[in-house]
Amino acid sequence: MELNQTCHITGVITVIFLKFWPKSIKMIIHVTVPLSHLINAFHSPKKTSFSANTSVSQNQHRDVVPEREAPCSEPALNLRDLGISELRIGHIDQLIENLLPGFYKGKNVSSHWHTSHVSAQSFFENKYGYIDMFSALRSSCLYRQHSRTIQNICSDLQCWPVFIQSRGFKTLKSRTRRLQSTSERLAESQNTAPSFVKGFLLRDRGSDVESLDKLMKTKNIPEAHQDAFKTGFAEGFLKAQALTQKTNDSLRRTRLILFVLLLFGIYGLLKNPFLSVRFRTTTGLDSAVDPVQMKNVTFEHVKGVEEAKQELQEVVEFLKNPQKFTALGGKLPKGILLVGPPGTGKTLLARAVAGEADVPFYYASGSEFDEMFVGVGASRIRNLFREAKANAPCVIFIDELDSVGGKRIESPMHPYSRQTINQLLAEMDGFKPNEGVIIIGATNFPEALDNALIRPGRFDMQVTVPRPDVKGRTEILKWYLNKIKFDKSVDPEIIARGTVGFSGAELENLVNQAALKAAVDGKEMVTMKELEFSKDKILMGPERRSVEIDNKNKTITAYHESGHAIIAYYTKDAMPINKATIMPRGPTLGHVSLLPENDRWNETRAQLLAQMDVSMGGRVAEELIFGTDHITTGASSDFDNATKIAKRMVTKFGMSEKLGVMTYSDTAKLSPETQSAIEQEIRILLRESYERAKHILKTHAKEHKNLAEALLTYETLDAKEIQIVLEGKKLELR
Ligand SMILES: Nc1ncnc2c1ncn2[C@@H]1O[C@H](COP(=O)(O)OP(=O)(O)OP(=O)(O)O)[C@@H](O)[C@H]1O
Ligand SMILES: [Zn+2]
Numbered sequence: 096m097e098l099n100q101t102c103h104i105t106g107v108i109t110v111i112f113l114k115f116w117p118k119s120i121k122m123i124i125h126v127t128v129p130l131s132h133l134i135n136a137f138h139s140p141k142k143t144s145f146s147a148n149t150s151v152s153q154n155q156h157r158d159v160v161p162e163r164e165a166p167c168s169e170p171a172l173n174l175r176d177l178g179i180s181e182l183r184i185g186h187i188d189q190l191i192e193n194l195l196p197g198f199y200k201g202k203n204v205s206s207h208w209h210t211s212h213v214s215a216q217s218f219f220e221n222k223y224g225y226i227d228m229f230s231a232l233r234s235s236c237l238y239r240q241h242s243r244t245i246q247n248i249c250s251d252l253q254c255w256p257v258f259i260q261s262r263g264f265k266t267l268k269s270r271t272r273r274l275q276s277t278s279e280r281l282a283e284s285q286n287t288a289p290s291f292v293k294g295f296l297l298r299d300r301g302s303d304v305e306s307l308d309k310l311m312k313t314k315n316i317p318e319a320h321q322d323a324f325k326t327g328f329a330e331g332f333l334k335a336q337a338l339t340q341k342t343n344d345s346l347r348r349t350r351l352i353l354f355v356l357l358l359f360g361i362y363g364l365l366k367n368p369f370l371s372v373r374f375r376t377t378t379g380l381d382s383a384v385d386p387v388q389m390k391n392v393t394f395e396h397v398k399g400v401e402e403a404k405q406e407l408q409e410v411v412e413f414l415k416n417p418q419k420f421t422a423l424g425g426k427l428p429k430g431i432l433l434v435g436p437p438g439t440g441k442t443l444l445a446r447a448v449a450g451e452a453d454v455p456f457y458y459a460s461g462s463e464f465d466e467m468f469v470g471v472g473a474s475r476i477r478n479l480f481r482e483a484k485a486n487a488p489c490v491i492f493i494d495e496l497d498s499v500g501g502k503r504i505e506s507p508m509h510p511y512s513r514q515t516i517n518q519l520l521a522e523m524d525g526f527k528p529n530e531g532v533i534i535i536g537a538t539n540f541p542e543a544l545d546n547a548l549i550r551p552g553r554f555d556m557q558v559t560v561p562r563p564d565v566k567g568r569t570e571i572l573k574w575y576l577n578k579i580k581f582d583k584s585v586d587p588e589i590i591a592r593g594t595v596g597f598s599g600a601e602l603e604n605l606v607n608q609a610a611l612k613a614a615v616d617g618k619e620m621v622t623m624k625e626l627e628f629s630k631d632k633i634l635m636g637p638e639r640r641s642v643e644i645d646n647k648n649k650t651i652t653a654y655h656e657s658g659h660a661i662i663a664y665y666t667k668d669a670m671p672i673n674k675a676t677i678m679p680r681g682p683t684l685g686h687v688s689l690l691p692e693n694d695r696w697n698e699t700r701a702q703l704l705a706q707m708d709v710s711m712g713g714r715v716a717e718e719l720i721f722g723t724d725h726i727t728t729g730a731s732s733d734f735d736n737a738t739k740i741a742k743r744m745v746t747k748f749g750m751s752e753k754l755g756v757m758t759y760s761d762t763a764k765l766s767p768e769t770q771s772a773i774e775q776e777i778r779i780l781l782r783e784s785y786e787r788a789k790h791i792l793k794t795h796a797k798e799h800k801n802l803a804e805a806l807l808t809y810e811t812l813d814a815k816e817i818q819i820v821l822e823g824k825k826l827e828l829r
Contacts, residue, residue, distance in 0.1 A: 215790035341782035392446040399567020414452030419439040428556035434562030438600030449490040450755040461499035472515030488531030636681020658716025669705035676811035711788040
């Protein structure tokens, strides 16, 4: 039987024994060697042509005799000759003992090794002078006689789990040697290592697992080893994966942090007032054009302010055709100031001027210019004017001019408050009147403006934009009613009469609220009812139907509101009653709304006194009907109103005999005597008003009672119904 075959048989025997010995298999399974060790173990150490007692020094050059070329003439050596019948894991020692008598500790083997001065690669080598077990086997005296067998055993044993001691640390020298020897060994092992290991060693990472399984199958690797290999591979693979995963995770985290920091950086730059200003006013993308961006607004869109429109017409002419004005040598105003209460159409007018002249409209709000950072306001103004000059002719509109051009505060606390306004003054002086740039400012408080702003050559043209009169209101109502579906029965005039003092914005809101109400009620179009409803809502506040009010409180409210109504009805100079209700609205439990029959441009002393008396009507009614112990807190807002009127009469309108026609703007700075004189006068006015109200209510106690009961029945009464009740007629049930 050919040696080879015998060896193979040995190898096979080995395998068979192992196969049927679950215990030994278990033992083998426990002995799992990390992958790197397995690879080390495969590299059967260099073939050495040692003589038995040659002293072994690890750096002796070894010539490698490739196993397969060795002649196979030796007699076959089988385990029996070695006194071993069957080979199990426990027999390794005996085998080695027989192969290498005296190898094991305790026998004084001719020591092949000295104390190593250079640390060897492994403790094994340090101790035995051989790189590993196999080279120890090969150097045995038996090797020469049975080199073939020992080689085969070694190569078979290679499949056995081997105990390799390796040092936990690597010296540079050993590392180099290891790397070098590993690569040489790897090259060599490709010849000696069984094919399945080759595939394993040379595997491409991509398809490890299935090639490993495939190899396990095709090369019928013993069961026991499969787990060890798989475990080893899995461990190595998982470790590698875990490491990659960790690296990827930390890379991802770093990238995320950098990205967030970048975002913050960009946000900070954009928010930076200097940059954002530059961005806003110098880039075409987001220059300070009117954010509302109403397209081609013309004078047609502005109703009820004819006078203001006429005054601005000439500005439009100038913007359309500046030469016409320069030829005559005339100078147009650089700055136009629109003055009026909120919501009267100042911004709309400025847009209409730019729209009529068809020039760019630059919108800026005064409050934008004031930032907590010093100098930001001034830089924004510079940018705005630079951009406008570059696009002349154009309109610059500065809304709420008083917030940037307010009186300059001369105080060490605000050393920079002048910077922005000074910049504005400088810019206004910085261009010639006929350069084609018109600056329009709007303010609700002209008195708050710095005088330097409104001197000639700056905002030297002032246009008043007042609240619309009944005619203007009718026009504005028609304008907005035409934008919705409304019933033909709607008479804008009546609504206009009932909305004295309403601004354009409030009228627009009234029509809009009526449309919403009609939509909520599922109506096809808006009728007078919805318009009245939204008017009351604006005048008296939204109804609070959900509020549950007990009868006692309802009765008090009914007499309180009737008190106001009776005074208004029986006082000659009082405003006519529009409506009385005990339906809670807004913050009040009831409300009486009065409306002048037309616009009051001025109010007489009698009218002011009448308003005070009406305000006193509520408290007086409570006192007369329920007694002084049952008067309520509900009259506080009435007294506020009456006190305000009395104070304006004394300090503003010169309507006090004692204090004369002087005005007292800042009472806090007055002398104590003057202050107490003012208080005295106010007190007298209020007491007299109270007495007048009491007199009226005593005189018309019956009507007062009838009206209160009607309110308890109908909850809300309009002017007509109130008149019917006070005339003693019966109201038809609604
Ligand atoms: N005379 C008017 N004619 C038509 N619509 C008006 C008129 N006045 C106000 N409006 C409406 O009210 C809205 C607000 O008006 P605008 O902003 O021009 O008032 P304003 O005087 O500038 O208010 P503020 O002083 O609060 O800035 C306008 O968009 C417009 O729809
Ligand atoms: Zn009241």
